[in-house]
Amino acid sequence: MSETEIGFEPPYLHPDYKSTILRAPRAALLRLPEEWFHRAPGPAFGRVTVSGGDADLTRQHRGEPLGERIVVTGRVLDSDGRPLPHTLVEVWQANAAGRYVDPGDDHSAPLDANFTGAGRCLTDAEGRYSFVSIKPGAYPWGNHANAWRPARIHFSLFGAELGSRLVTQMYFPGDPLLPFDPILQSIPDQRGRDLLVAAFDWETTKPNWALGYRWDIALRGRNSTPWEA
Amino acid sequence: MARTAPTPSQTVGPFFGFALPFAGDSEAAPSGQGELRIEGQVLDGAGTPVPDALLELWQGEQFARCATDPEGAFHFTASKPAPMPGPGGTVQAPHFNLTIFARGLLRQLQTRIYFPGETAANSADWVLARVEPERRPTLIARAEPGALRFDIRLQGEGETVFFAL
Numbered sequence: 001m002s003e004t005e006i007g008f009e010p011p012y013l014h015p016d017y018k019s020t021i022l023r024a025p026r027a028a029l030l031r032l033p034e035e036w037f038h039r040a041p042g043p044a045f046g047r048v049t050v051s052g053g054d055a056d057l058t059r060q061h062r063g064e065p066l067g068e069r070i071v072v073t074g075r076v077l078d079s080d081g082r083p084l085p086h087t088l089v090e091v092w093q094a095n096a097a098g099r100y101v102d103p104g105d106d107h108s109a110p111l112d113a114n115f116t117g118a119g120r121c122l123t124d125a126e127g128r129y130s131f132v133s134i135k136p137g138a139y140p141w142g143n144h145a146n147a148w149r150p151a152r153i154h155f156s157l158f159g160a161e162l163g164s165r166l167v168t169q170m171y172f173p174g175d176p177l178l179p180f181d182p183i184l185q186s187i188p189d190q191r192g193r194d195l196l197v198a199a200f201d202w203e204t205t206k207p208n209w210a211l212g213y214r215w216d217i218a219l220r221g222r223n224s225t226p227w228e229a
Numbered sequence: 230m231a232r233t234a235p236t237p238s239q240t241v242g243p244f245f246g247f248a249l250p251f252a253g254d255s256e257a258a259p260s261g262q263g264e265l266r267i268e269g270q271v272l273d274g275a276g277t278p279v280p281d282a283l284l285e286l287w288q289g290e291q292f293a294r295c296a297t298d299p300e301g302a303f304h305f306t307a308s309k310p311a312p313m314p315g316p317g318g319t320v321q322a323p324h325f326n327l328t329i330f331a332r333g334l335l336r337q338l339q340t341r342i343y344f345p346g347e348t349a350a351n352s353a354d355w356v357l358a359r360v361e362p363e364r365r366p367t368l369i370a371r372a373e374p375g376a377l378r379f380d381i382r383l384q385g386e387g388e389t390v391f392f393a394l
Contacts, residue, residue, distance in 0.1 A: 008237050010335035019240075019333030022274040023383045029393035030360060036316050037392065043287035043326075047259070048251055081233040092248030102244035104281070118248035154242060156249065163394055165285075167330055167337060169239040183239055186335050192237045218233040220394075 008192030016182035018143050038163030039221060045088045045158045048120070055121040057091075057133040065115035067096025067134030069210040072170070072198065075127045076157060077218045083127025084219060090156040091131055092118045098137030098151075107140060132210065138177060150177035150184070161221035170215050171197045238337070241330035243281045250296055257286055257293035257307035257325075266376040267342065268304040271297050271329070274384030278302070282331035284381075286342070288324070304376075309344065315355040322350035322357070324368075329381060338391045342379050343369045364390050 012024035032038075058064055072091075076084045094100045094117060097109035101116050115134065123129050131153075139149045152169045159165065171178060178184060178197070187193045195218075204212025241249075257263055267286070271279040278301025286293045288310040295303040307325065315321040322343055329338040343351055351357055357365055367389045370377035381389050 008234055010238060012335060014335060017240075017333070017335070020335060021333075022277070023279070023331060023333035025338065025388055025391055026274075026384055027364075027388050027390075029391050031393040032356060032359070033316060038394070043285060043292045043328075044290050045292060047253075047292060077233050079233055079235060090249060092245060094244075100244040101247045104246070105244055116247060154239075154245065154248075156241075162326065162339070165328060165337065166236060166238060167241045168236055169242075183335070187237050192234070195234060195236050196239065217236045220235045 007189030008187065008195070010186035011188075014182065014186035017186055020186075034163070038161060040162045042158055042161050042164050042221075048088060048090075050088065050120045050122055054119050055129075055131050057093075057115070057117060057119045057131065059132075060116055061114040063114040065095065065112050065134050067112075067115075067137075070133055070135050071130065071204050071206060071210050071212045072133065072153065072215060073128065073130040073204055073212070074198075074215040074217060076123045076129060076159075077127060077216060078160070078164075078222050079218060079220055080222055081218070082222075083123070083125075084159060085123055085125045085127055087123050087127075087160075087219075088120065088156075088158045089123060089129045090118075090120050091133075091153050093133065093136040093153045094139055096134050096137050098139045100139075109137065135172065135211075138175075143182060148177050148180075150175040150181050155217065157217060157219060159219035159221060164219040164221040166217070166219055168217075169196060172213070173197055173200055238335060240332055240335050241283055243332040245283055245330075246281075246296055249283055250294060254294040255303075255305050257288075257291035257305055259290055263291075263306035263308045265307050265309055266304060267307060267325075267370065267379055268302065268376050269379040269381060271301045271303065271331070271381045272383065273333075279331055279383065282329055284330075285328040286325050287328075288326055291325075312350060317355070319355045320350070320353065322347050322354040324354075327379075327381075329383075331383075334383075336394065338383070338389075339394055340381070340389055340391050341368055342377075344377070345369055345372045360390050364388075
């Protein structure tokens with residue numbers, strides 16, 4: 001990581017987010033030379049199967065889920081700003097009421113029989129991904145008194161190199177909870193936090209059907225596959 | 230070309246279990262014929278099992294995922310990788326890459342699993358040589374009947390060596 005990027009990444013220990021206190025390593029992480037460690041090929045994710053319907057989270061059940069229908073799209077880029085085609089993007093989220101399907105979620109908000117909240121896709125030749133979903137609700141958690149997490153979609157991406165692997169969360173613009181979220185606020189620099197907030201986008205918005213959000217993702221490392229302009 | 234600021238990381242959170250696991254996900258060998266079983270436990274700084282971690286094991290064409298169970302335990306089946314070229318004409322001892330995601334980890338942790346019984350190769354390994362000798366054992370699995378054991382201590386005594394990303 002270059003010095004200019006330091007403020008854009010969260011630290012391991014961020015006491016405001018209580019779960020980091022016993023899970024953050026104490027010893028300094030061992031730094032290996034970037035050119036052969038971070039740039040070594042990343043995991044081959046081909047065993048994770050992706051089918052066309054996996055990118056539409058509103059059509060995985062008999063009926064349509066309740067909530068505000070959304071399209072979330074953007075490009076996955078490498079650190080030089082070049083598109084990353086054919087990389088795996090996995091997403092998961094709470095339903096419109098803020099409840100996760102996960103059996104560990106004890107939030108009292110209702111489940112939606114027509115919504116699981118998990119999807120996958122591969123980026124296309126221009127590095128583009130696109131998901132159809134519903135806008136997730138805010139989510140209460142036990143980190144501190146009256147703690148609420150902002151609406152968000154979890155993203156997992158692979159990329160080309162060991163250093164490219166990214167798990168993160170996409171937030172929605174104008175969410176009043178953003179300044180109070182210790183997980184987002186763990187990123188020291190406001191410009192880094194801003195990179196996790198999608199933009200409302202008229203071009204993606206579909207008349208009489210869904211609001212559109214645009215969110216580009218830049219992975220560390222360089223696209224190792226041939227790319228033609 | 231101008232550098233693009235990388236998108237920052239955020240925790241995987243506790244609720245990935247309905248989304249990221251897939252059928253047969255803990256078998257790393259593409260054929261499913263891995264002869265090795267690797268098992269272990271993820272522990273926090275208080276020695277408490279971490280029941281909501283997601284681990285990814287990979288090397289070459291092998292890739293596997295395993296979510297820890299309520300006891301913080303995980304297991305993989307895999308094939309032993311071959312030695313591979315290291316920096317400066319050195320040879321790296323056989324090892325797997327292991328990535329750890331969890332609630333409370335704002336970024337993933339990256340480590341390696343080396344093999345017991347590879348004393349010569351491990352002593353010549355460029356990466357292990359850069360680890361303080363007393364911490365090297367945290368990167369080397371232990372041989373147990375029918376399995377290799379690799380526990381991950383996120384913090385404190387016996388803390389696993391992690392590599393900066």
